[in-house]
Amino acid sequence: MKVLKTKILECANIRENQIVKVDSFLNHQVDVNLLNKVGEEFSKRFSDVRIDRILTAEVSGIAIAAIVSQYFNVPMVFARKTESVNLSEDVYSTEIYSYTGKRNYKIKVGKNFLNKNENILIIDDFMANGKAAEGLIDLVDQAEANLMGIGVVIEKGFQEGGANLRSRGIRLESLAIIDSIDNNEIIFRD
Amino acid sequence: MKVLKTKILECANIRENQIVKVDSFLNHQVDVNLLNKVGEEFSKRFSDVRIDRILTAEVSGIAIAAIVSQYFNVPMVFARKTESVNLSEDVYSTEIYSYTGKRNYKIKVGKNFLNKNENILIIDDFMANGKAAEGLIDLVDQAEANLMGIGVVIEKGFQEGGANLRSRGIRLESLAIIDSIDNNEIIFRD
Numbered sequence: 001m002k003v004l005k006t007k008i009l010e011c012a013n014i015r016e017n018q019i020v021k022v023d024s025f026l027n028h029q030v031d032v033n034l035l036n037k038v039g040e041e042f043s044k045r046f047s048d049v050r051i052d053r054i055l056t057a058e059v060s061g062i063a064i065a066a067i068v069s070q071y072f073n074v075p076m077v078f079a080r081k082t083e084s085v086n087l088s089e090d091v092y093s094t095e096i097y098s099y100t101g102k103r104n105y106k107i108k109v110g111k112n113f114l115n116k117n118e119n120i121l122i123i124d125d126f127m128a129n130g131k132a133a134e135g136l137i138d139l140v141d142q143a144e145a146n147l148m149g150i151g152v153v154i155e156k157g158f159q160e161g162g163a164n165l166r167s168r169g170i171r172l173e174s175l176a177i178i179d180s181i182d183n184n185e186i187i188f189r190d
Numbered sequence: 191m192k193v194l195k196t197k198i199l200e201c202a203n204i205r206e207n208q209i210v211k212v213d214s215f216l217n218h219q220v221d222v223n224l225l226n227k228v229g230e231e232f233s234k235r236f237s238d239v240r241i242d243r244i245l246t247a248e249v250s251g252i253a254i255a256a257i258v259s260q261y262f263n264v265p266m267v268f269a270r271k272t273e274s275v276n277l278s279e280d281v282y283s284t285e286i287y288s289y290t291g292k293r294n295y296k297i298k299v300g301k302n303f304l305n306k307n308e309n310i311l312i313i314d315d316f317m318a319n320g321k322a323a324e325g326l327i328d329l330v331d332q333a334e335a336n337l338m339g340i341g342v343v344i345e346k347g348f349q350e351g352g353a354n355l356r357s358r359g360i361r362l363e364s365l366a367i368i369d370s371i372d373n374n375e376i377i378f379r380d
Contacts, residue, residue, distance in 0.1 A: 023278070029267040029303045032259045059248050059272060063256040069222045070257075077219040081272075082249060088213070113219045 001041050001175040004153065005188055007034060008176055014184040026153060027060035027125050035067040038175060042123070042151045043071035045173045049148045052118040053077060055140065057107055057132055064153060065123040072121070077114070079107040079139060092142040096135040099128075107135050114143035127152040127174060130161025137170070149173060157189050191231050191365040194343065195378055197224060198366055204374040216343060217250035217315050225257040228365060232313070232341045233261035235363045239338045242308040243267060245330065247297055247322055254343060255313040262311070267304070269297040269329060282332040286325040289318075297325050304333035317342040317364060320351025327360070339363060347379050 013021040025031035054076040056065035062078050069076040091108040098105055114120070122136045133150055140147045147170065155162045155174035158181070165172050177189040203211040215221035244266040246255035252268050259266040281298040288295060304310070312326045323340055330337045337360065345352045345364035348371070355362050367379035 021278075023300060024302070025265075028270065028300060029265050030256055030259070031265055032256060033263075035256070036260070059252070059268075059270070062249070062252040063266070063268070066220055066222060066225070066253040066256045067260075069220070070226070073223075075219050075221055076253070078249075078253070080218065080249070088211075110213060110218060112214070 001038070003037055004034065004176050007031070008154065008178075009186060012186065014181055014186065017181045017184065020154065020156070020178065020181070020186070022125075022154065026064070030063045032063075032067060035064055036070075038064065038153055039068040039071040041175055042068050042121075042173065046072075046121060046149060046151070050119050051121045051148060053114070053145075054121050054123050055079065055109070055114070055136055056123045057136060058082065060125040061123060064125055068123050068151070075113075076123075077109060079109045079136060081105055081107055092139045094135045094138040094142070096131050098131070107139070109139050109143075111143070114139060114145055116144040118143075118145045119148045120145045121148050122150040124150070124152050125154065127155040127161045127165075127172070128159045130159075130164055133161065133165060151175075154178065191228070193227055194224065194366050197221070198344065198368075199376060202376065204371055204376065207371045207374060210344065210346070210368065210371070210376070212315075212344065216254070220253045222253075222257060225254055226260075228254065228343060229258040229261040231365055232258050232311075232363065236262075236311060236339060236341070240309050241311045241338060243304070243335075244311050244313055245269065245299070245304070245326055246313045247326055248272065250315040251313060254315055258313050258341070265303075266313075267299060269299045269326060271295055271297055282329045284325045284328040284332070286321050288321070297329070299329050299333075301333070304329060304335055306334040308333075308335045309338045310335045311338050312340040314340070314342050315344065317345040317351045317355075317362070318349045320349075320354055323351065323355060341365075344368065 054069045057079040058081045093108045149171035155177045157177040157179045179189045244259045247269040248271045283298045339361035345367045347367040369379045
């Protein structure tokens, strides 16, 4: 997706040849015009399947999934990490290992918001090692819903998450795949 | 806002005559069609002022602020609670007391995303004791930006947050104000 790649090249900060900071438009400040183009692109890429619900996880997926769900005209649900009085006890729950936090944490979705046989599209900001996506897939499996695919805005192609999911036959659409970062320069996959 | 009040009466679960659970449409699963009406309503109510940026806080404000910001055509920034590699060290930071978590926690915004003399609109899901809003106002003050107002979807009128803010001359627009809950029945303010 050209407009996204241009934005990444213009605005992303690279740290330690590995961390791609996109806090100016994706996961702290949010460029809603760009997200609308992201939503339009996902709706094109998944136009061959029926989607009943969009699933994401706290925190950085929420703004993206909210805007994207407008293009599918379906509700969005975000798996909660934080304990909340707004979450009932009747949940699907799974553990995710966080490399940045160096610990496991739980994510949960109320059982009434993921239904058997529904078609689910997972949306997230990044695909790196794929642990968050695997947690979300586990929630979809627990609900006996159908995973129709995963859409991420930026895939770090030099980490194993995307390749692992594709090798399992899971449909993964990444709008920008970073193949490598050399001397703080981003090289996209064609 | 009639459509919102109807939705609350239809879908909210009341617990202990105090907690209004709206996880089916506002802060766990998200009804994006309703949020678009919310965005339209806020844009009408604040149509007399120029807004440069929308500010909210993790977690439940994000989806709402993202959709609402489309109607103002401005970027949205969410103050982060969770530690993130995506947040630089150069931040405005403040502490908020959480009644539900029974502890203080910090919220932070990158200094480059709140600028001096900018016009800021704060958006959030709930107004109860007002602690989250006060934290966000503190961030706006630290940045020497202009607080143009606060828009919340649901105000618990029986808690002190809204009254306190209005008595300080802060413009607060609440789309539904719950005056009381009796025998699990919601009474709205006219």
